Amino acid sequence: METLELARHFLRLLEEGDQEKARACYAEDARIWHNFDDYEQDVDENLQTLGWMVKNSRSRRYDIQRLEEIEGGYLQQHVLRIETRSGEQIAMPACVVVQVRDGRIARIEEYLDPASAVKLGGIPD
Numbered sequence: 001m002e003t004l005e006l007a008r009h010f011l012r013l014l015e016e017g018d019q020e021k022a023r024a025c026y027a028e029d030a031r032i033w034h035n036f037d038d039y040e041q042d043v044d045e046n047l048q049t050l051g052w053m054v055k056n057s058r059s060r061r062y063d064i065q066r067l068e069e070i071e072g073g074y075l076q077q078h079v080l081r082i083e084t085r086s087g088e089q090i091a092m093p094a095c096v097v098v099q100v101r102d103g104r105i106a107r108i109e110e111y112l113d114p115a116s117a118v119k120l121g122g123i124p125d
Helices: 003-016 019-023 043-055
Strands: 026-034 039-042 057-070 073-084 089-101 104-112
Touching: 003 019, 003 057, 003 073, 003 089, 003 104, 019 043, 026 043, 039 043, 043 057
Parallel strands: 026 104
Antiparallel strands: 026 039, 057 073, 073 089, 089 104
């Protein structure tokens, strides 16, 4: 799968909340780093976060503002639009720098303001 095709495919799986298919997009040793807590998640932890988001929302949609292939991966700027269980609309702007190895996501560096996640019920531990 080409790099930008992988990026779009991965986002569709996140929107659908399909944890197992999303897992297949990751390299086994992938790490996901967040700017707001300077913590690196492994794939299992990251998919737990996805499960929490699915549980606490009716729908998720990524509006891509920018998606470019860069050396070793891709850069993506987006707004994650979430409809909460109560019907509230949340917009979470973010930027990710993604390293791709052998057609799979090896590392994500995610830059976002977690304040909007509070409306969804906080950020899971």
